[in-house]
Amino acid sequence: MIPYGRQWISEEDIAAVVDVLRSDLITQGPMSDRFERTVAEYCGAKYAVAVSNGTAALHLAVMALGLGPGGLLWTTPITFVASANCARYVGADVDFVDIDPKTLNMSIDALATKLMEAERAGRLPDIVVPVHFAGSSCDMEGLAALADRYGFKILEDAAHGIGGRYRDTQVGSCAYSDVTTLSFHPVKIVTTGEGGLLLTNDEEVARQARLLHTHGVTREESLMQGPSDGPWYYQQVALGYNFRITDMQAALGVSQMTRLDEFIARRNEIAQTYIEAFASLPVRCQQVPADVVSAYHLFVIELERHDRAEIYERLRELNVGSAVHYIPVHLQPYYRDLGFAPGDLPNAEAYYSRAITLPMYPKMGDSDVRAVIGAVTSVLS
Ligand SMILES: Cc1ncc(COP(=O)(O)O)c(C=O)c1O
Structure with missing residues (x-):
């Protein structure tokens, strides 16, 4: 079975993790800092906090x-539930902005209309949480203009997006x-098994994030109330x-980052091969501006006339x-x-009824790509 996605772990990745296992610090050690610096530099952001x-x-x-x-967060319905749940964790409300049927990202027009009404x-x-769906950046300039006009903060959920670019910026730059x-x-x-990271250019946001990612506990005297009791002291x-x-995960991340450009190049090569091969089939591919x-x-297609459940089974x-990304949140x-x-977000719901995700991962060989194209062509003929 060719899976829809999978990691690519090299011998160098394994050696990097084993080195940490042989070292003194396996949790918060030098690799966590190095991973943060590596990702921040790659993306062009000032501050990074690596998390679980x-x-x-x-x-x-x-x-x-x-x-x-009492707060309010808006996001897209075509995302993983986590993009919305983060608001619920802190007791805030959630609402959704419909997608653009071509890019499959949050529609800037729908956002502008909803903001006027709000x-x-x-x-x-x-x-507002834009999600760079399947790895394709949202219209960030359009979003930033609306943020200026209406005074909301922008939190980019780039879970799909590292290595992608928007204009002359790397996704993650927080430009x-x-x-x-x-x-x-x-x-x-890029994988660390489980892992995540927060990027920002705002010193205060970075300071808060670093404090809150470890219990709200600090050893920095400047953040304490009153004087420190001594070198052992924390508050x-x-x-x-x-x-x-x-640090085991961070070492894997640092090692994986050395191949990020290679991963992106291969993913784009596979995507172009799919796009050309599917041009005459009754499917629509995501439009990348x-x-x-x-x-x-991810590589998602929308079936123009076929039944999705049947195609899923036949593949x-x-x-x-294959898989389906996503059930509207x-x-x-x-x-x-x-x-x-149902009916609240018609573009998202229509997309969901037709969407199917095909295999896409950098380790996929040309013969696997050909096998996927052959299978898709045969089930849609
Ligand atoms: C768009 C999006 N946001 C957030 C997440 C959550 O990431 P994690 O699984 O690392 O917690 C995912 C993971 O699937 C995702 O696809």
Whole structure:
């Protein structure tokens, strides 16, 4: 079975992890700092805080941006539930902005309309979370202009996006946003097993995030109330969590980062081969704008006339694994219980009814790519 996604671990990656296992510090040691510096430099952001997973990075980001009870976060419904859940963790409300049917990202037009209505109703969002779906950047300039006009913060969920580019910036640079979060789950572009990271250019947000990712406990005298009792002393000055990454994971991340450009090049090569091969089939591919280089975390197609469940099964019979990204978040029972209902976000729901994710990972050989194209062509003929 060709899976829809999988990690690529090299002998160098394994050696890097084993080196940490043989060292004195296996949790918070030099590798965590090095991983943070490596990712921050690659992305072009000033500050990075590495954490235990992408969900923790989102949770930390909303806390560092000051979201809390009574607050409001907007995101896209075509994402993993974590992009919305982060608001619920801190007692804030969630709402969704429909997608653009071509790019499959949050529609800037829908956002502009919803903001106008929200201003009239007197409840604007505190944070908007664009998700670079499948690795293709959102229209960040459009978003930043709306953020200036309406005063919300931008938290980029770039779980799919490291290695991608928007205009002359690397995804993660935070050139158009307050914070960017990443995920290093094995199907993602770069993996640390479980892992995540928060990027920002805002010193205060970075300071808050670092404090809250380790219990709200500090050893820095400048952050303490009153004087330090001595070199052993620490204070808990806020309510934080244990969101730390281990040095074993960070070492894997540092090693993986050396091949990030290679990963992105191969993902783009596979994507172009698929796009050309599917041009005459009754499917639609995600449109990547001319000023974006997608990281191609996922390759999704929309079936124009075929039944998705049948195609999913028939691909399985031909040993091609597929998946569906995503079930619209507002249709999850948890969100329906909060008042969302079918029909609320028609573009997202229409996309979901037709979408299927095909295999896409850098270790995929040319023969696997040909096998996927052959299987897709045969089941759609
Ligand atoms: C868009 C998006 N955001 C957030 C996450 C959460 O990341 P993690 O699994 O590392 O917690 C994911 C993971 O699937 C994701 O796809």
